[in-house]
Amino acid sequence: MVSSSSSPLPPRLQQDSKVTKEQLFYCWMNVSSTLQMEAKxxxxxxxxxxxxxxxxxxxxxxxxxxxxxxxxxxxxxxxxxxxxxxxxxxxxxxxxxxxxxxxxxxxxxxxxxxxxxxxxxxxxxxxxxxxxxxxxxxx
The missing domain is CATH 3.90.930.12 (Ribosomal protein L6)
Structure with a gap:
């Protein structure tokens, strides 16, 4: 199991062995939106x-x-x-x-x-x- 500090995935998705592309997409959008506050x-x-x-x-x-x-x-x-x-x-x-x-x-x-x-x-x-x-x- 991956620790939550090193992975941008929520804990619920880290435990699942099969993560859909749609779930990864929404997670990526959430992470990228938080990064955009810091960078231009x-x-x-x-x-x-x-x-x-x-x-x-x-x-x-x-x-x-x-x-x-x-x-x-x-x-x-x-x-x-x-x-x-x-x-x-x-x-x-x-x-x-x-x-x-x-x-x-x-x-x-x-x-x-x-x-x-x-x-x-x-x-x-x-x-x-x-x-x-x-x-x-x-x-």
Whole structure:
């Protein structure tokens, strides 16, 4: 039997030999929600491309992106998420709720996902894009 200090599972679930996935999921959600009070979650995005820029307004609540379209793309951050621009091409989405931070960062990235031929678009800062070769020249 596992001691309660080393396992996040409640004592009732530690004694059962068969723990369902649903029980583990709810237990994990409970543990992660208590951990979120202590830590902040970050997601960094990088804008790669000529003329791709970002700016924030209203204390990190409004995000405006110039992505080569005829207009700026505007995002309003959810209440639990803040957005900061370190440079015109580097964004930081931060908040106390991991799911909301990652969901908002994914929504921003979906505006201009990285293309596989030139590597332009919105990438996560730690993301590596494997570029495809272009057309072969005839000789």
């Amino acid at each position: 979650f970050f997601r960094f995005l990088k804008l790669v491309g000529v003329g791709f820029k970002a700016r924030t307004e209203r204390e990190g609540r409004e995000l405006f992106l110039k992505l080569g379209y005829s207009h700026e793309v505007q995002f309003t951050a959810p209440p639990a998420v803040r957005v900061f621009c370190f440079k015109p091409n580097i964004l930081c989405c931060t908040g106390l709720d991991k799911d909301r931070v990652h969901h908002f960062a994914g929504a921003v990235r979906s505006c201009k996902p990285p293309e596989v031929y030139k590597g332009k678009g919105i990438l996560y800062i730690d993301e590596v894009i494997k570029l495809k070769p272009g057309k072969k020249q005839k000789k």
